[in-house]
């Protein structure tokens with residue numbers, strides 16, 4: 701992966717600890733979605749972990765973890781964040797930890813543009829799959845990801861019982877290359 705992530709309408713750069721406030725803003729504006737994954741969301745903690753690159757998968761290394769802060773080219777406004785990890789749970793897997801756009805930047809094709817660029821960047825012999833987790837109650841995002849070809853379920857994780865205050869997420873996979 702690269703230090704920057706450029707598309708037609710978005711530019712992204714690796715987030716630093718100075719970006720904690722911007723990351724927090726993106727997460728706060730997506731609170732409803734975050735609450736579909738767990739009952740007690742701590743946006744301040746999550747923003748700090750992302751900014752400090754401490755949000756790693758089990759056994760993960762910082763050098764394989766990428767958190768991009770995304771900006772709109774049209775007005776340089778913070779548009780969202782993209783978190784990903786190269787090599788989890790296996791060497792040839794690229795894991796998208798999260799793609800969060802601020803509401804005013806959603807629904808105009810930017811998500812599709814960003815994912816398409818990531819796929820181009822990963823078009824090498826090493827990465828064979830992209831995986832991601834999405835909340836089972838987040839049907840908008842399920843529509844988005846399945847529409848982009850993430851059509852294989854690798855696992856369903858979360859509460860074993862089902863109910864209004866129970867949570868589960870599905871891991872989706874797309875083969876590339």
Ligand SMILES: CC(C)(COP(=O)(O)OP(=O)(O)OC[C@H]1O[C@@H](n2cnc3c(N)ncnc32)[C@H](O)[C@@H]1OP(=O)(O)O)[C@@H](O)C(=O)NCCC(=O)NCCS
Nearest residue numbers: 733798799800801806807808809810811812840841843844
């Ligand atoms: C999910 C998300 C990343 C999608 O990005 P986006 O820029 O809004 O989506 P796009 O405008 O690129 O849409 C791409 C496709 O997905 C579909 N789509 C996107 N949002 C949708 C929605 N809410 N309902 C139905 N379809 C949707 C679009 O119709 C489009 O399909 P098309 O190419 O056939 O027209 C963005 O809406 C977002 O950040 N949502 C809140 C956070 C979240 O849920 N993130 C995912 C968790 S990992």
